[in-house]
Amino acid sequence: MRIFIMDCSVDYTGRLSAHLPRAKRLLMQKNDGSVLIHSDSGSFKPLNWMNPPCTVTVEPPSEFHVALGVTEVWRVAQSKTSDILFVNVFEIHESIEHDLGVDPGLIKDGVEAHLQELLAAQLHFAGEGLTLIRREYFTAIGPVDILASDVRGGTVAIELKRRGDIDGVEQLTRYLELLNRDPLLAPVRGVFAAQEIKPQAKTLAEDRGIECVTLDYDELRGLDLAEGRLF
Amino acid sequence: MRIFIMDCSVDYTGRLSAHLPRAKRLLMQKNDGSVLIHSDSGSFKPLNWMNPPCTVTVEPPSEFHVALGVTEVWRVAQSKTSDILFVNVFEIHESIEHDLGVDPGLIKDGVEAHLQELLAAQLHFAGEGLTLIRREYFTAIGPVDILASDVRGGTVAIELKRRGDIDGVEQLTRYLELLNRDPLLAPVRGVFAAQEIKPQAKTLAEDRGIECVTLDYDELRGLDLAEGRLF
């Protein structure tokens, strides 16, 4: 990885065109050739960037560029798409280079997959008397997050979201419509479970006879943690 | 802005929990206190980060940490949410600091502007036998996106939107009313062009005798690229 602190202006042409006026910025060039241009504010998104795989070639500046004070023009080109990023270098204040090696990578915990795992193991949070049929129950229009049977011989389709929104209700509605055509499963009712359910989604769901359940992640994980302490 | 090349491990707790094993990485600390941790691969998204506003405080390592070789623990905390990022520092290989000042910011050629440019150059996508009169044809109530003449001596006003909605049709209707009062231009008919036209807008437009055209951005751009190769 190479890091440059430099005065530069930038031109990008690809899916859109964009321009960065001259300013002092950080330019990061990763081992795969990708380039990130950061300012001293904003979030983690760079002002400009080029995704790998890409190559950087240094070109001599045109007369026009020289007149403006540009010493080098870096052409960053994507191999697949025709995206091109031109970095017009005015002055390089500092440059460093380090070999970071391959990163072991991020270990995540607490995403929807984890919620699903926790809920499937503790179905009473989604309703009483439920027995798991299976997770990721596959249908022609996509997988149902959790399918369970209730004590009355009916089936329950559970749609799980971190944040419950209208589109999640729509999704569950489509599943229910399909599943209810299956005589082996029908009647199938729906449960919309999320850590947070938006009022509109709740209204729509209940209007369609879909039960809403708000999940407490800490509570779900509570048993998980208690188990963890045994080790 | 401060840049560190360091051996570190990272723990994040917030909307989810995440952990980064020990490795050599780049840590960027911006002026607003925000922190980005990058490896030498992946795209512009950092492995871990903390959004502004946030504060960084250095804590002495616990006994447990010392035993592992941690020399410092950086606590990066969000002011608003309760997100916390712990950076366990093993060794700092290099650190630099630069004042970048305020960035003038990115100038984008919006998609709509680009669409207009592409369509004006390839008017056959908006209808047969059209000849460009001009883009941004100015009237008393605002600029018409594209004005063209057809083979029958009539004029065509094209209103361009990324997504075609009712208000776009209303806008075009007002232009048409005005333009048709000009004997040099009349008769003027309207074309409503967008990448996606909502059913309501389509109904309203056709009810008023306005033609609807759905644009394929890739198709428009495809020819653009082919032309580009000529240079």
Add this chain to the structure above:
DNA sequence: ATCTTAATTTCGGCA
């Protein structure tokens, strides 16, 4: 201020 929707989305999964 809140909500809706696009993004040079990125990223991961699975068919």
Add this chain to the structure above:
DNA sequence: TGCCGAAGTTAAGAT
């Protein structure tokens, strides 16, 4: 490899 959906989505525009 391509499609589909989630993301600590983020970010910009509209209501």
